[in-house]
Amino acid sequence: QEGLKCCLSEFQRQLAWVERLDVTLGQVADPVSQSASDKDAVDPENDFQREMSFYRQAQAAVLEALPKLRKLQVPTRRPDDYFAEMAKSDQQMQKIRKKLKSKQEAMEKSEKAKQLRAMRKYGKKVQTEILQRRQKEKKNMLNAVKKYQKGLSDKLDFLDEDQTLSQGNKKGNANQRIKKGPNAKRRYKNQKFGFGGKKKGSKWNTKESFNDVSSFQSKVAHNKGPRKAGKGGKKALNKRPGKRARQKMKSRAR
Amino acid sequence: GKWKNKERVLIFSSRGINFRTRHLMQDLRTLMPHSKADTKMDRKDQLFVINEVCEMKNCNKCIFFEAKKKQDLYMWLSNTPQGPSAKFLVQNVHTLAELKMTGNCLRGSRPLLSFDPAFDKEPHYALLKELFIQIFSTPQYHPKSQPFVDHVFTFTITDERIWFRNYQIIEEDASLVEIGPRFVLNLIKIFQGSFGGPTLYENPHYQSPNMHRRMIRLSVAAKFREKQQVKEVQMIKKKESKVTVGEDPTEVVFETPAEEKPVEIQLVKPESKPIVKDKKKPRKIQRKKQKKLFRTE
Numbered sequence: 267q268e269g270l271k272c273c274l275s276e277f278q279r280q281l282a283w284v285e286r287l288d289v290t291l292g293q294v295a296d297p298v299s300q301s302a303s304d305k306d307a308v309d310p311e312n313d314f315q316r317e318m319s320f321y322r323q324a325q326a327a328v329l330e331a332l333p334k335l336r337k338l339q340v341p342t343r344r345p346d347d348y349f350a351e352m353a354k355s356d357q358q359m360q361k362i363r364k365k366l367k368s369k370q371e372a373m374e375k376s377e378k379a380k381q382l383r384a385m386r387k388y389g390k391k392v393q394t395e396i397l398q399r400r401q402k403e404k405k406n407m408l409n410a411v412k413k414y415q416k417g418l419s420d421k422l423d424f425l426d427e428d429q430t431l432s433q434g435n436k437k438g439n440a441n442q443r444i445k446k447g448p449n450a451k452r453r454y455k456n457q458k459f460g461f462g463g464k465k466k467g468s469k470w471n472t473k474e475s476f477n478d479v480s481s482f483q484s485k486v487a488h489n490k491g492p493r494k495a496g497k498g499g500k501k502a503l504n505k506r507p508g509k510r511a512r513q514k515m516k517s518r519a520r
Numbered sequence: 521g522k523w524k525n526k527e528r529v530l531i532f533s534s535r536g537i538n539f540r541t542r543h544l545m546q547d548l549r550t551l552m553p554h555s556k557a558d559t560k561m562d563r564k565d566q567l568f569v570i571n572e573v574c575e576m577k578n579c580n581k582c583i584f585f586e587a588k589k590k591q592d593l594y595m596w597l598s599n600t601p602q603g604p605s606a607k608f609l610v611q612n613v614h615t616l617a618e619l620k621m622t623g624n625c626l627r628g629s630r631p632l633l634s635f636d637p638a639f640d641k642e643p644h645y646a647l648l649k650e651l652f653i654q655i656f657s658t659p660q661y662h663p664k665s666q667p668f669v670d671h672v673f674t675f676t677i678t679d680e681r682i683w684f685r686n687y688q689i690i691e692e693d694a695s696l697v698e699i700g701p702r703f704v705l706n707l708i709k710i711f712q713g714s715f716g717g718p719t720l721y722e723n724p725h726y727q728s729p730n731m732h733r734r735m736i737r738l739s740v741a742a743k744f745r746e747k748q749q750v751k752e753v754q755m756i757k758k759k760e761s762k763v764t765v766g767e768d769p770t771e772v773v774f775e776t777p778a779e780e781k782p783v784e785i786q787l788v789k790p791e792s793k794p795i796v797k798d799k800k801k802p803r804k805i806q807r808k809k810q811k812k813l814f815r816t817e
Contacts, residue, residue: 288633288653310679324674324687327634328694335669342669350666351627353550354616365619
């Protein structure tokens with residue numbers, strides 16, 4: 267140890283600070299760092315922590331040294347019109363810039379893709395919700411129509427969606443009797459299983475439908491009316507003779 | 521002003537260095553305008569030949585890179601005529617050309633040197649600090665230097681090693697970007713003379729790379745040997761004759777032998793048992809013969 271100190275004293279040169287430009291200093295107090303005690307125990311395996319400690323040490327040195335340099339009138343900022351050779355060539359700097367840009371772009375792309383995916387999922391959810399809502403409305407509407415058909419309620423409320431329930435209740439007294447129509451059990455089952463049965467019921471074979479001859483057109487039946495568009499020249503289509511005529515033809519042919 | 525501080529540093533290497541070391545050397549030469557280059561030295565020559573080379577080139581400091589086994593890199597820092605010298609093991613080398621180092625600085629601008637407070641605590645570190653200052657600081661008014669101060673070298677002591685970083689100063693508020701090469705120095709020895717002389721200090725924490733590799737190999741071998749030993753012990757245990765417990769006469773006291781049945785000889789075939797349907801077993805379903813679907817006439 268003595269030898270070391272002796273050697274150091276021989277070797278040391280007393281130069282003005284401006285020649286050496288050295289600063290021996292700890293680190294800048296970091297507002298983010300945990301506590302003062304942790305600074306001493308920088309884990310060398312933790313790369314990020316280690317590099318941050320170096321960075322902070324450099325920062326402290328710079329903050330201390332710059333005022334001194336300014337006092338000594340040593341310039342620290344390069345003026346914009348001062349062009350000189352740099353330690354790294356321009357080509358190298360371009361390569362670096364390109365790499366940084368490509369990294370950033372890749373990140374942005376991945377971000378965009380993630381967002382798109384999230385939006386698509388959300389859109390799908392919204393769509394299914396809308397479809398379900400529409401189906402529900404349709405179901406309600408149909409139930410209301412069926413109720414009306416069955417005679418439970420003679421109000422056409424379901425056609426106007428804006429009508430409130432309260433209005434319906436005021437007119438309820440006159441329809442009490444009709445509402446008690448089917449049994450409570452029957453009503454419960456109707457509610458649970460719907461009104462079931464045939465969906466439209468528009469073509470029943472009832473007395474009225476049987477006696478209804480309104481859709482009979484004699485000209486069409488006897489093939490006497492003027493031909494509708496498109497059958498020019500083919501008059502022989504409907505001229506098939508009846509059964510009796512055909513049998514006569516057959517027997518005559520034998 | 522006049523250039524008064526006449527420091528000149530000779531930077532060169534031995535043969536057998538790899539590309540990374542070569543680039544590091546070149547980076548140091550660009551960063552330090554007060555440096556001179558020299559050709560590779562032959563391995564055969566002794567180290568004190570370097571002193572003569574330095575004198576020829578009129579340099580008073582030297583950085584010498586020595587590569588061994590194509591794997592390990594040693595660095596000598598020395599003050600050539602009489603001063604102290606130090607030998608380091610260099611690890612974790614990253615050069616200027618790596619794309620992650622995004623900063624840049626003027627070629628030949630003077631650096632600011634930043635040291636850890638730990639450098640002042642030990643005498644050997646203090647000596648090293650002085651050595652670093654004299655070698656790495658560019659003299660003022662050096663003809664090849666630029667008058668600006670725009671980058672800072674940091675030397676930090678962590679994990680018994682010296683870490684070197686080079687940052688560019690961007691703003692006056694000390695925002696920094698890393699420029700330059702990076703390396704880690706592991707001190708081996710400090711000598712009183714240049715490339716020789718009595719040893720002033722020897723680093724107790726230093727383990728030569730050969731020893732390091734040997735330790736790894738030994739540990740692996742030790743694991744394997746342990747496993748084998750355990751196996752052998754197990755085999756021996758199995759083969760050991762087991763201890764036989766002697767007969768205990770009192771054990772038999774409570775034993776009562778069973779009654780002997782008369783021996784019956786069967787002459788007549790026994791009756792066959794009635795077959796009982798086991799309703800729990802699944803029945804085999806008899807398939808009806810399929811009717812012919814069409815008649816052939």
